[in-house]
Amino acid sequence: MHRRQFARAAAALAAFGIPLHRALAAEAAAPKTAAAATPAAAAASTLTPAQPFDYAWLKGLARTKAAAAYKAPAENLPREVAALDWDQYQAIQYRDDHALWANDADSNFRLKFFHLGLFFKSAVRMHEVVGGQARQLAYDPEMFDYGKSGLRNVRLPANLGFAGFRVDFHTDWRSDVAAFLGASYFRAVGGERQYGLSARGLAVDTGLGRAEEFPSFTDFWFERPAAGSDVMTVYALMDSPSVAGAYRFDIRPGNTLVMDVDAALYPRKAVERLGIAPLTSMFQYGENDRRVANDWRPEVHDSDGLAVWSGQGEWLWRPLTNPASLRFSAFTDENPRGFGLLQRDRDFDHYQDDGVFYEKRPSLWVTPRAGWGKGAINLVELPTDDETNDNIVAFWNPAQPLVPGEERLFSYQLHWGAQPPALPRLAQAVATRTGLGGVVGQKRSYFSQRFAVDFAGGDFSLLSGNAQVEPVIWASRGQVEITSARPLNALRGWRAMFDLRPMDDSVEPIELRLFLRYQGRPLTETWTYQWTPPAAAQRAF
16 A cells, blocks of 8 residues: 555545544554464464354354443554654565465465554454464564664564554465455455555444544454465454444455455444445546646546446436535435446546556445345535545445344445446446536626536447437426537537526535436436535626
8 A cells, every 4th residue: 555545544534523543443452472483374373262253253242342331442552653654654564474374375365464553553453263263363573574664673562463454365466455454444456456445344424514433343353265265254343432343254356356245233322324335435626526626637536426226226327526515415215226436437548647547446336235225325525635535435324223232234245346247228427527508609698507418338329310319407406408419429429418507596506417318218327416506706607
């Protein structure tokens, strides 16, 4: 992970009013036994005797925790570790020969651990599970090359512990395919090998205009993979003031990396806004929103839209924005078929960034398993003036509130890759642009806003040149005018355009919906947008 990814981890939490070090806190690791005799086995030296372990036991542990008062985790870093700056922390490298399972020639996976320091100030306990027996893994300074960190000659405590871990796959031992680090955050990559947006175990009270609660994974258990297996299983214990939980992740690397996730939640108290399968990303500016486009690059974002496949089968596309103030949207649904934050625009020329390669950022799609019932897919958009700040969050908010003392189960898949696993047969919105409305060459007598939406794919190639394609447009307020739909040969698609004229001085957001129809049948997914009119004094025309 590079500087930008760690900086965004801190900024993502700070944006919601909480310092990262508080969100990442976890109980300190227990005292360590003697170090292993050989380097390759060092990561597998253990702190505790073997104990039976399975997912049922972990759920019981989470339920027991939820029944007791929450205990805030401790932060007991040595002074030298707590004082590490960015460059010093980055100088700490995990030794390849100390990776968990590095001495197992039949394993397709290896695990490496993150050191404590910088933003990561509380230890997370790590365990290996073999044959249904779990042993806690011991920290050993010999696992790390301290380089120019300043810690080379510092005597570190034997129970210092770890901050998180990353997963290596046999196709390339030099770079990781997934990483779990900070609160309940984790990331993964598909075939393009670029980290981008993050997922979380759970979101609590996100986007309410006050400090958000960040549950933390306090313990992980790694099931030793069977010889030659392409699936790795990770278990996690989550805890927070409001909720405890047990998680299971089955990780399958590939061109699209797939995670099967099972979550069992046990609330301590009521949660006003619960977020299941939360996704966190960054949108600074793009062709539809150039409010803070003060950089030489044409676009800067990890994701450009929220896609929703509703329980009724409708496909929705909501382009992301960087609003001037917190913006909240809810898409009410029952048993959604899927949703995700996508990076649809994968053209290098649209970003011109040859350092972080925004066109290669993975999309992340959530596929619910079984019925999730009634609720809403929530989208929270926060203002940001810097690309190191994650300012976009999307999640499922169940309509039925959690009740203290109950168990609530959720199961879903996460798909990390260039394309989501499910795509509409309809044409998709591929670009959104906005600007001043009116007719070029004619004097304007009032303010209006122009919207131009490009669609591509679907069945456009089957249409005749004179096909009467109809734009179907709805606005929650204001007057829609100057509508059109016409072929766009450059995309082998169609462009829809319309103006929206506010009929009052309100600056409350206006909801918009648009799709193209031919002979009574939809040709495209439904484009949705939330536009905030400028104040009356700023409506120049």
